[in-house]
Amino acid sequence: MKQHLKAFVIVAVLAMAGLWAYSTYFASKLNQTPSDYSTIEAMEKEGVASFAMKNLDGKEFQLLDYNGKVVILNFWASWCSPCIEEVPSLIKLVKEFKGNVQLIAISGDSSRADIDVFMKSFPEMKGENIHIVFDEDRSLMKKFQVARLPESLVLGTDHKLAKKVVGSIEWYNKDSVAYIESLLKKTQ
The missing domain is CATH 1.20.5 (Single alpha-helices involved in coiled-coils or other helix-helix interfaces)
Structure with missing residues (x-):
């Protein structure tokens, strides 16, 4: 015992x-505090510093090229179901604002071929004010500490972070349109 x-x-x-x-x-x-708190806080207060990217055609551009415009940095991949679900409403939102909103869609795909197949399903992604970037080395995903896809950063006309969206949303609705309009009015 x-x-x-x-x-x-x-x-x-x-x-x-x-x-x-x-x-x-x-x-x-x-x-x-979360590890990305200081990064988020800095983007909200100081803005996102301009950086260079190349679109699928190899043309280099910079965030600075879109000063005075609302920019949506959308991190996605062709294998991501929620990413695919939000694409049509995201395209519709960008078209609604006729050049005042720029979409920079940053792909985390493993190969360019995967993106090309995706683009066949969504030819409107080749539209005006939509810029597709292949983040082959994931450097942009690391820079913005993207944890999961889809993830979007909505930048005001001053390129300060206005909103971070983690997960899929319906981009084209009256609330989203009103929100984008309010960001655009801040510069007027």
Whole structure:
């Protein structure tokens, strides 16, 4: 009987030590700010610094080229179902604003061939004010700390971060249109 009692006490002590270590670990995690907080905060206060990209035709352009316009940086991939679901409404939103909204669609696909197949399904992605970028080395995804797809950054006309959208949304609705209009009015 004594051995059973010793074993029980040892198991209870180990369980309490494990519970203490587990709760201490998670309590410390709760007190930390998210790693991208400072990046998000900087983009909101200082704006997104201009950077160079190449579209699918190899033409280089910069974020700076779209000063005075609302820019949507949309991170996506052809294999991502939610990304595919939001494409039609995103295209419709960009078309609604006739050049005042620019879509920079940054693909995280593994190959250019995957993007080309996708583009056959959505030929309107080759439209005006829509710029497709193949982020082959994932450098842009890393720069903006994209955790999952789709993820979008809506930049005001001053290129300060106005909204970060994680996941798929319906882009073309009265609330989204009103929101974009409010961003455009800030420059008038």
